[in-house]
Amino acid sequence: MEGRIKAVEEKVPIGAAEVKALFGKGSSIVAGCVVTEGRLQRGAYIEVRRNRKKVVFEGALASLRRVKDDVSVVDEGTECGVGAEVRTGQGAGREVLHACTLRTQRVAAMAQARAQRC
Numbered sequence: 574m575e576g577r578i579k580a581v582e583e584k585v586p587i588g589a590a591e592v593k594a595l596f597g598k599g600s601s602i603v604a605g606c607v608v609t610e611g612r613l614q615r616g617a618y619i620e621v622r623r624n625r626k627k628v629v630f631e632g633a634l635a636s637l638r639r640v641k642d643d644v645s646v647v648d649e650g651t652e653c654g655v656g657a658e659v660r661t662g663q664g665a666g667r668e669v670l671h672a673c674t675l676r677t678q679r680v681a682a683m684a685q686a687r688a689q690r691c
Contacts, residue, residue: 584673588612604655613647617672
């Protein structure tokens with residue numbers, strides 16, 4: 574029964590960062606960011622928002638660098654370079670990265686509870 578239940582995806586926020594500058598040309602753009610709350614983690618799902626409202630990009634955080642070193646986690650208050658397939662217009666100061674993890678839950682009790690509510 575567990576295998577037939579649809580997966581439930583839940584976004585759990587783990588951090589946010591503000592874009593300070595954009596570097597590079599074409600498809601290899603790196604965003605210079607400052608982590609404002611929580612942390613950024615490589616592979617985490619990110620949303621890039623312009624003016625804290627409009628979502629410009631959604632996807633995985635591809636690369637994360639701190640002072641020329643590849644790192645897996647960057648904590649609050651530190652600067653880092655974020656690489657993702659983000660193609661934004663003006664960028665610096667107007668965009669905020671929101672990092673979150675996606676959790677998948679497959680529990681038969683949850684599916685039965687939802688079916689009873691409907």
